[in-house]
Amino acid sequence: MERLRTPDENFEGLSDFDFTPHYAPVADPTGGDALRMAYLDDGPRDGQVVVLLHGEPSWSYLYRFMIPGLAGAGHRVLAPDLIGFGRSDKPSDREEYTYARHVEWVRELLFDQLDLTDITLFAQDWGSLTGLRLVGEHPERFARVAIGNGGLPTGDERMSEAFKAWQDFSQTTPELHIGNIVSGGCSQRLSADVVAAYDAPFSDETFKEGARQFPKLVPTSPRDPAHDANIAAWAVLATFEKPFLCCFSDDAITRGGDAKFIRVVPGAKDQAHTTIPGSAHFLQEENGPELARVLNEFIAAN
Secondary structure (H helix, E strand, O other): OOOOOHHHHHHOOOOOOOOEEEEEEOOOOOOOHHHHEEEEEEEOOOOEEEEOOOOOOOOHHHHOOHHHHHHHHOEEEEEEEOOOOOOOOEEHHHHHHOHHHHHHHHHHHHHHHOOOOEEEEEEHHHHHHHHHHHHHHEEEEEEEEEEEEEOOOOOOOOOOHHHHHHHHHHHOOOOOOHHHHHHHOOOOOHHHHHHHHHHOOOHHHHHHHHHHHHHOOOOOOOOOOOHHHHHHHHHHHHOOOEEEEEEEEEOOOOOOOOHHHHOOOHOOOOOOOOOOOOOOOOOOHHHHHHHHHHHHHHOOOO
């Protein structure tokens, strides 16, 4: 598998991002040399493990305002960069990115390389699509789950018009301006230095094949390759009695997506589900400290 690696200098001097990167190898499913997957690891090593999974087209920079509050509460906080994003390697062929491979890469990092257990998961956007699959396939590894502006579509649902518009745009625009896309998913325009930080991992269009492919991988039909695996994950979630929290925001793409989790997942009963005010799709960017507070209270109460 051919892959690209963003130069380290792209990440120098980013706004509010003074975190040390860590790296682990994950398998190349085509049999080549291992891919390098990056992650942040902050807070006491013996603290409660909190894993933060980003989505499309962001990277671990999205969690810079949440990590201090979580680590300050005594938690060990890990924020991976999905393959194709952030400091992680970026396969150069779009067809190398599949839903199943993304799930496997995260599984290999969290379980095989880091051997994490008793995990509190927070996931948003594609972080939910990968993270909830792992919860469905390895529920014993998780102590708690929190979801914000995410879901686990099977292809049986009716997709929102906002998602359809985003999917079409992502496949037809000649240039995918990552920082501007993240800014457009916020209720207020981001500053130029923050937009540049979201652009940092992508030196040019050839580095964006993963970001281009992600919208196509969301199951939108029962014939999707991920349909059966996601149905199976939902079956496990329907028996998942560990604490499960929804903390969404006023997001056009995922609005109302919390209702199914609250209805189906036993562990969601009697939890303090909340709506984070003043936030659009990227609620971590706009209200990271508040979201960290919500997670800290969720962990302490459960």
